[in-house]
Structures are given as structure tokens and as C-alpha cells.
Amino acid sequence: MDTLDSTEMRAFRREVRDFVAANLPKPLEQRCRQGFHPSKEDMREWTAILHGKGWSAPHWPTRYGGTGWSPLKRMVFDIELAEAWAPAPSPFGLHLIGPVIYTFGTEQQKERYLPRILDGSEFWCQGYSEPNAGSDLASLRTAAKREGDCYRVNGQKIWTSQAQFADWIFCLVRTDNSGKKQNGISMLLIDMHSPGVTVKPIITQDMDHYVNEVFFEDVRVPAENLIGEENAGWRYAKFLLENERTSSAYLPQAKQDMKRLRELIDRMRDEHSEGIDDEALDTECAALEIEVAAHELAIYRILTDNASSQADTAASMVKIQGARLQQRLSALWVEVLGMHGLPLFQPHREHDFGDPAAMGAMSQFLIRRAVSIYGGTNEIQHGIIAKRGLHL
Amino acid sequence: MSDAMAQRRPLALGLSDDERQLQDSIERFIDHEYDLMRRRAALAEGGDDPALWRQIAELGWLGACLPETDGGYAQSPKEALILLEQFGRGLVLAPVLDAMLVPSAILRAAGQGEREAGLLMAMMSGERRLALAWAEPGRRYDLRPLTTQARHDGHQWRLQGTKATVLGAPQADTLLVSAATEQGSVLMRVPADAPGLSMTSYLTIGGQSAADLFFADVRVADDALVASAESAGAALQAGWDWGAAGACAEALGAMRAALTLTLKYVDTREQFSQRLSRFQVIQHRLAAMALELEYSQALLPLLTAHLDQRGQRSSAVIAGVRSRISAAARMVTGDAVQLHGGIGVTDEAAVSHYFRRVVALDQAWGGHRFHLQRYRQQRRDHDLIHA
Missing domain, CATH: 1.20.140.10 (Butyryl-CoA Dehydrogenase, subunit A, domain 3)
Known part of the structure; x- marks a missing residue:
């Protein structure tokens, strides 16, 4: 069994740290340190650099370009990257559709899509939610009708992250209306550059643009872009969700946030800001340090199969706690900043006002209200624990 | 910072085979030999169940509370934590923490492990019980003694003062008492039957017995000093x-x-x-x-x-x-x-x-x-x- 404290693991940490120090471009590091979401270019550049080392998809099987590392080692890797201010790569190809393609896809699909996910040259987005299919995802209505060797797709997706620059969308579509609603769903890979696809931005409360509405109007999709079997899409969607049990728990991000918070507090103290010596702030910081440790150990228990709960229940628990941590950490961050939290910063622009360390803080705080909503709300996760874990 | 890693044992996320066996045997014992009836019977006897304490000692579980270097058989503190977790689950009323773990940790940390080897052995076999008297009335969790004072007088120490809610004191034969001296805080080993020491015993809400202790010029020998002001x-x-x-x-x-x-x-x-x-x-x-x-x-x-x-x-x-x-x-x-x-x-x-x-x-x-x-x-x- 892997241990955290083995000589091998320590050497591995050093290797990763040295690699990032030597290879992470300074502007990317700077933007990450400030708390901004990575841009498309940042993600592409960093994924290509990792790919050069063979590290862009550590969790994939070796024959598809992965590393064969244990789950614990992969988590250690992700944490090292985050703590060295490396931008998180886009998850939609590497973490979500990639594993579906190498598990259920045809040989042609594997050859066509996997290499370009690995090297970061193609971007993906996820076509799941619809205006009337949120938590109740199986109620989705975007329709795909088989016409010869094509599907004709009509409908609308919403909350689609990164659709504005994605090359492909993996989409849940309805191919049958006759039976149980979960049984009439298929998974299609759709070229975002196809005629009839329209992307409309949704601006979130932090005044930034991550999510979109995506409209499909008589979009023709080759039948060879179907994943697996028709009407079995719900199964692949569930596999996709369950494949990465701990990646939605945001542990590397929490550790990065904690580091950012400490650096901010220490710097303010060095600059003789008396306001920072506030017992209530320090108490919340101390409580969060303990909470991050509990989160980290809970995740290691899952990764080393030591969790007392069943795996899917434990995954819901760390998703809930991960979201809470994301929210509490960013709340404390803006609280520490005081007045410096107020300016409205635009990512990736030069600003001649405000505290350079603080530019992403308020934006993160505001957008992270969504962390407990997407990927299954905290309420849905409680329901999963109750039903599958406690058999209620 | 580099030595900070060495300041803890490696993290073991799961149980070893030996630890699992220990856990299973404690679980079985509780499921077969312990229930709320037995707890109620002990509560009716002032929170003590001497037969249970003997049983726990015979099963070797008190030995699991001491590291091998001090005569026990614990590989790590994990065994003792497993025992306590199971006792918590079974509502087992036994002073493993108060009469065994805490006092032995103090003796060991004070460098008395070798000198008190006999005492530690007797604790493991269940013959002797200790209790730690640290709290003083009105001083919450302040670990520094103030109102209990010790004075060195020739070849003996003389103790004066009060200790509050000493868990397990009514069953202890020996008390570890913190006291203030002119040099600073010290810890003394005081026999429960020392002249001048009196106690008022009662039951706590958790089911354990406890007592308030009164020291009226209690005299103990020089060698009763367990830890000096330095330690x-x-x-x-x-x-x-x-x-x-x-x-x-x-x-x-x-x-x-x-x-x-x-x-x-x-x-x-x-x-x-x-x-x-x-x-x-x-x-x-x-x-x-x-x-x-x-x-x-x-x-x-x-x-x-x-x-x-x-x-x-x-x-x-x-x-x-x-x-x-x-x-x-x-x-x-x-x-x-x-x-x-x-x-x-x-x-x-x-x-x-x-x-x-x-x-x-x-x-x-x-x-x-x-x-x-x-x-x-x-x-x-x-x-x-x-x-």
C-alpha cells in the first residue's frame, strides 16, 4: 500500500516540484497566484508542457498515454502542481470524456480524439443541463433523430462551461421517448463548429464569462460520433461521474487556497497592517486549516480504500465538504482583504488600481457559490448518502 | 522545518492485521459480555466495576496502553485508541483513560519510566490505579497549579490546598498531584491514604466516579517528586x-x-x-x-x-x-x-x-x-x- 511518508513519495514530490519550477511559464504562475481562472491559452500551454513530460493525463491507462501511478500518487501530483501555482487543465477532455472514450469508444474514436486531449490541442465541453433538466437531469429533451448515417440534433443546453472556446461537446441527447426517461438517452460527440450550433454567453455574478447556453438547430452529427450503444447514454454518463470520485472534492485547490491565504496574511503583517492581528480572523483560519486536513485525510482514505463508507457515499461526502471549503476559504480571503476586495477586476487585463495579490479574490468568492450547485447539488449529495449509504 | 517531519510517526491510514485482530476481539467482548445492564449496575456502585477492570487486565488490554520500551506491548498509540473507540461504542464504564493512559503518559514523559517500572507493571496487571489531580476550583483548564502548594521541608514535602473533580480518585491508590512551589509547578506522587488527605466522592454525568481532594499539611517523602519545575x-x-x-x-x-x-x-x-x-x-x-x-x-x-x-x-x-x-x-x-x-x-x-x-x-x-x-x-x- 502507498504511504504518504515513504522515501519514494518524498522523492516524487521533489521531482514534481523541480519540474514545475523549471517549466511553468511566469505569466501563468502569476495569474494563478492572483486567483484568476486560467484562460484557454494558459490551459493549452500548460497541458502541452505536461504532455511533453508524459504527465498530462496521469490517471489514464498507460497504453493511452497515462502514467500507471496509484490514485494516492496522482493526488499528491495534483497537490504539488496546485501548490506551485500551476493552472488546472480543462477537466472536460482529460477527466470527463477521455475515460469514457477509452472505455466505451470505438478504435476510430480513440485514435481521433484521445491524442488531441492529451496534448491540449482540442478543447471539450459538457452538454448535460438543460433549462428544465437540472438536478433532474434525466428529464432532458434535446432530441437526436437518426436519418441515414447521421443524427439530426435540435434543442438547447445550459450552464455549459468553456463552450465559447470548445472544439467539441459531449452531449446527452434524447433518442427515445417511449419508456423510462433514463432509457431513451444517448451520448453524442458533436463538433462545435458544425452549422446550426450557436453559443450564447451567460455572465455570472462575478461579471466574468465561463458558462453559456448552447443551441442546436438541425445540427447534423455523423452516426459514428455515437458513444457505445444508442439509448445507453445514461450508463456512460454515470460512469463518467463515478470514474473520478475525488476530483470534484477540490483538494488541490483547497491546499492552494490555504497557501494563498497564508501568503496574503503574512505579507499584510510584514507591511505592519495591524488590522490583520484579529483573533476572530485567525480563529477561522485555524479552523479551516483543521478542516483542510480532515478533507485531505478523508480523500486519502478513499484513495487507499480505507473509507468505512462505501465508495460512492464517500465521494458524495467529499464533494459536499469540498464545496463548503471552497466557499469558506474564499470568504475568509475577501474578509482579510477588507476594502481591497471591492474593486471589480477584469481577468487578463492590466489594472492600475487595487492590490495585485487580491485581483481574483472577490471573483472567486462570487463564482464559488456555484460549486455546491453544479455536479450534483449538496442537497442531491445528501440524498445519495441517505439512500445508498444509509439505505433510507 | 526539515526536522518537523521527524517529529511525528509516519501516517498509517488503515489498520494492520494485528490491530484489526485486537479490534475484533474487543468488539466480540463488548457484544457478548457488556451491555447497558452492566453499565447501570456499575453506576449503582458509584461508577466502578472492579470485576471488569480485572477482566480487561487479564485480556492484556491494559498492556496495549504501554509501549514495549516501558514493558507493555503497544507498537504505537493506535492500540490504545482502538480500545477507547470500542469502549466508547459499547458505553463501557472503565477508567482506561483516567487511571491508566494519562498517568502512565505523565510518568513516562517525566522520565520516570525506569524508576517506576514496578508501578507501571502493577498498573498493567490491574492491581494499581492512579488518578491525575490537576484541576483547581474556579480555574477552568489552567494547567498551572496555584492554590495547591508544596513546600520542601527537610527530607519531605508538605502539601496544602484543594483539587477539583479528580476523575477516578475514589478508586485510585496513588494520586499524581500538581502543586505550586517557589521554583515553579511540580508533580508529586501522593498515596491516597496519606494522613491529612481527605476527599468528597461523587458520580459524574459521564458515569465515572470522581472526588474533590483536600490537602491539609499532607507530608510525603523526598522521592515523591515525579516531575520538578523543569519537567x-x-x-x-x-x-x-x-x-x-x-x-x-x-x-x-x-x-x-x-x-x-x-x-x-x-x-x-x-x-x-x-x-x-x-x-x-x-x-x-x-x-x-x-x-x-x-x-x-x-x-x-x-x-x-x-x-x-x-x-x-x-x-x-x-x-x-x-x-x-x-x-x-x-x-x-x-x-x-x-x-x-x-x-x-x-x-x-x-x-x-x-x-x-x-x-x-x-x-x-x-x-x-x-x-x-x-x-x-x-x-x-x-x-x-x-x-
Whole structure:
């Protein structure tokens, strides 16, 4: 069994740290340190650099370009990257559709899509939610009708992250209306550059643009872009969700946030800001340090199969706690900043006002209200624990 | 910072085969030989069950409380935590923490392991019990003695003062007493039958016996000094680290049992023509309790890694873990009472015993708020796992 404290693991940490120090471009590091979401270019550049080392998809099987590392080692890797201010790569190809393609896809699909996910040259987005299919995802209505060797797709997706620059969308579509609603769903890979696809931005409360509405109007999709079997899409969607049990728990991000918070507090103290010596702030910081440790150990228990709960229940628990941590950490961050939290910063622009360390803080705080909503709300996760874990 | 890693044992996330065997045998013992009836019988006898203490010693479990270097057979503190967790689950009324773990940790931390080898052996065999007298009236969790004073007079020490709520004192043959001297705080070993020492005994809400101690010019020999002014603070801290850690393990067992009881209850009790377990509000509350239990369990390896390590960082980590588990235990056992409804607040219901046990552990070894502040003030870095 892997241990955290083995000589091998320590050497591995050093290797990763040295690699990032030597290879992470300074502007990317700077933007990450400030708390901004990575841009498309940042993600592409960093994924290509990792790919050069063979590290862009550590969790994939070796024959598809992965590393064969244990789950614990992969988590250690992700944490090292985050703590060295490396931008998180886009998850939609590497973490979500990639594993579906190498598990259920045809040989042609594997050859066509996997290499370009690995090297970061193609971007993906996820076509799941619809205006009337949120938590109740199986109620989705975007329709795909088989016409010869094509599907004709009509409908609308919403909350689609990164659709504005994605090359492909993996989409849940309805191919049958006759039976149980979960049984009439298929998974299609759709070229975002196809005629009839329209992307409309949704601006979130932090005044930034991550999510979109995506409209499909008589979009023709080759039948060879179907994943697996028709009407079995719900199964692949569930596999996709369950494949990465701990990646939605945001542990590397929490550790990065904690580091950012400490650096901010220490710097303010060095600059003789008396306001920072506030017992209530320090108490919340101390409580969060303990909470991050509990989160980290809970995740290691899952990764080393030591969790007392069943795996899917434990995954819901760390998703809930991960979201809470994301929210509490960013709340404390803006609280520490005081007045410096107020300016409205635009990512990736030069600003001649405000505290350079603080530019992403308020934006993160505001957008992270969504962390407990997407990927299954905290309420849905409680329901999963109750039903599958406690058999209620 | 580089030596900070060496300040703890490697983190072991799961149980070894030996540890699992120990856990299984304790579980079996509780399931077959212990129940609420036996606990009630002990409560009627002032919180003591001498036959049980002998049994525990014969099974070798008190030996699991001492490391091999001191004559026991513990490979790590994990064995003792397993014992306490199971005793917490089974509501077993036995002073493993107060009569064995805390006092022996103090003797060891004070460098008395070799000199007191005979005493430690007698503790392991169940013949002798110690009690730690540290608290003084009105001074909450202040570990520095003030009103209990010791004066060196020729070849003896003379003690004067009062100690409050000394857990296990009525059954102890020897007391470890903190006292103020002109040189600073010291720890003394005082026979329970020393002339001039009197006590008022009573039962605590957690079921344990306790006493207030009164020292009226109690005289003990020179060699009664367990820890001098140089070492007493660290020794007392080592004992308290064990107290806080043991409280975590026991609370964890109590939480698990309280959740199990509640799951059973909501699946049988009906209101509004359906079982309570059908209500979403009840389901979500139980899910939240299960989450708290899982996160508490996850923190336990940090205790094993830091107990007996000496040093401020280790004490800070233990305090941090204690604050988190204490909050979880209050939430889980409190909600367990709530979901039981009226029956939950009765003495008859097992769930109320778990709640009271958890509250008693908070009172005795500090709860969430106290330990969070201790962690905050004593931490040297900001990561409990990696230094």
C-alpha cells in the first residue's frame, strides 16, 4: 500500500516540484497566484508542457498515454502542481470524456480524439443541463433523430462551461421517448463548429464569462460520433461521474487556497497592517486549516480504500465538504482583504488600481457559490448518502 | 522545518492485521459480555466495576496502553485508541483513560519510566490505579497549579490546598498531584491514604466516579517528586495530550453507536402514517451525521502520529483534531437525541448515555472552542499533515 511518508513519495514530490519550477511559464504562475481562472491559452500551454513530460493525463491507462501511478500518487501530483501555482487543465477532455472514450469508444474514436486531449490541442465541453433538466437531469429533451448515417440534433443546453472556446461537446441527447426517461438517452460527440450550433454567453455574478447556453438547430452529427450503444447514454454518463470520485472534492485547490491565504496574511503583517492581528480572523483560519486536513485525510482514505463508507457515499461526502471549503476559504480571503476586495477586476487585463495579490479574490468568492450547485447539488449529495449509504 | 517531519510517526491510514485482530476481539467482548445492564449496575456502585477492570487486565488490554520500551506491548498509540473507540461504542464504564493512559503518559514523559517500572507493571496487571489531580476550583483548564502548594521541608514535602473533580480518585491508590512551589509547578506522587488527605466522592454525568481532594499539611517523602519545575509542564502536557486524544477515540465510538441506534429508530417509528426514515428532512440530517463521522474517523491517524512525540507542534495538532472531533461528536450525538424525540432525553434511552458521555469528555478534556484556541495559539505552521 502507498504511504504518504515513504522515501519514494518524498522523492516524487521533489521531482514534481523541480519540474514545475523549471517549466511553468511566469505569466501563468502569476495569474494563478492572483486567483484568476486560467484562460484557454494558459490551459493549452500548460497541458502541452505536461504532455511533453508524459504527465498530462496521469490517471489514464498507460497504453493511452497515462502514467500507471496509484490514485494516492496522482493526488499528491495534483497537490504539488496546485501548490506551485500551476493552472488546472480543462477537466472536460482529460477527466470527463477521455475515460469514457477509452472505455466505451470505438478504435476510430480513440485514435481521433484521445491524442488531441492529451496534448491540449482540442478543447471539450459538457452538454448535460438543460433549462428544465437540472438536478433532474434525466428529464432532458434535446432530441437526436437518426436519418441515414447521421443524427439530426435540435434543442438547447445550459450552464455549459468553456463552450465559447470548445472544439467539441459531449452531449446527452434524447433518442427515445417511449419508456423510462433514463432509457431513451444517448451520448453524442458533436463538433462545435458544425452549422446550426450557436453559443450564447451567460455572465455570472462575478461579471466574468465561463458558462453559456448552447443551441442546436438541425445540427447534423455523423452516426459514428455515437458513444457505445444508442439509448445507453445514461450508463456512460454515470460512469463518467463515478470514474473520478475525488476530483470534484477540490483538494488541490483547497491546499492552494490555504497557501494563498497564508501568503496574503503574512505579507499584510510584514507591511505592519495591524488590522490583520484579529483573533476572530485567525480563529477561522485555524479552523479551516483543521478542516483542510480532515478533507485531505478523508480523500486519502478513499484513495487507499480505507473509507468505512462505501465508495460512492464517500465521494458524495467529499464533494459536499469540498464545496463548503471552497466557499469558506474564499470568504475568509475577501474578509482579510477588507476594502481591497471591492474593486471589480477584469481577468487578463492590466489594472492600475487595487492590490495585485487580491485581483481574483472577490471573483472567486462570487463564482464559488456555484460549486455546491453544479455536479450534483449538496442537497442531491445528501440524498445519495441517505439512500445508498444509509439505505433510507 | 526539515526536522518537523521527524517529529511525528509516519501516517498509517488503515489498520494492520494485528490491530484489526485486537479490534475484533474487543468488539466480540463488548457484544457478548457488556451491555447497558452492566453499565447501570456499575453506576449503582458509584461508577466502578472492579470485576471488569480485572477482566480487561487479564485480556492484556491494559498492556496495549504501554509501549514495549516501558514493558507493555503497544507498537504505537493506535492500540490504545482502538480500545477507547470500542469502549466508547459499547458505553463501557472503565477508567482506561483516567487511571491508566494519562498517568502512565505523565510518568513516562517525566522520565520516570525506569524508576517506576514496578508501578507501571502493577498498573498493567490491574492491581494499581492512579488518578491525575490537576484541576483547581474556579480555574477552568489552567494547567498551572496555584492554590495547591508544596513546600520542601527537610527530607519531605508538605502539601496544602484543594483539587477539583479528580476523575477516578475514589478508586485510585496513588494520586499524581500538581502543586505550586517557589521554583515553579511540580508533580508529586501522593498515596491516597496519606494522613491529612481527605476527599468528597461523587458520580459524574459521564458515569465515572470522581472526588474533590483536600490537602491539609499532607507530608510525603523526598522521592515523591515525579516531575520538578523543569519537567512538570511538559509532563502534564503529555498527559493532557493523551486525555484529549483518548477523548477523541471514545467520542468517535460513541458517535458511531448513536448514529446506528438512530438509523434503527427512524426505520421503525411512524408519524403521519409513515416511517420517519421516509422524510427527506430526516434523511438529510442523518446523511450530515454520517459525514461528520467519516471526517472524524479520517483525522484519527494524526493522533497516532503525534502522541508521545513531545513538543509544541504535536500538542497543537492533537488540539486541532480534538476541536474538530469534539464539534462532530456534539453534533452527531445531539442530533441523535433530537431524532429520537422525547424518548431521547430519558435516562432509559441508550442514546442519552452516548450524549452524556460525549459532553462529559468535553468537560473533562476540553471541547471544540477550547482546543481550537489552543491549536490557534500553539501552531507553528499551518498544515497539520505536512510540515
